[in-house]
Amino acid sequence: MKTIEIPVRHMARAWRVHAQPDGLSDPAVELLAREAVAGTPRAGYRPAFRVPSKDLVVExxxxxxxRTSADAIDWLGWMLEQLHNNGNIQLHREAS
Known part of the structure; x- marks a missing residue:
């Protein structure tokens, strides 16, 4: 599995490019937390998402x-909702 790192300021673009084919987020995408320093959990965690269809992890x-993996995943979920709410990404099908 390939891993790429992106700064938080490019998160919406990375989501659109990698996790949002055809204008709607891929339901198979997983939210993850990765150790900021491999093998050193005390160093903290970075949010990430895995796109199985592209065999890709975006950190x-x-x-x-x-501080914790749960904090990283919770933050990523919250940030994605904010990006959806302001129109930068599309997470859900809109009711017709």
Missing amino acids: IYACQPH
Whole structure:
């Protein structure tokens, strides 16, 4: 599986390019947390998402890693909802 790292400021674009084919988010995409320093959980966690159809993990980095893996995943879910709410990405089918 290939891994790429992107800065948080490019998250919406990375989501659109990798996880949102045809304008709608791929339901198989998984939200993950990755150790900021491999083998050192005390260093914290970065949010990431896995796109199985592309055999790709996109890891998002910012100035400070999250304290726990749950914090990283929760933050990513929250941020994706915010990006959806302001129209930068499309997470759900809109009711017709």
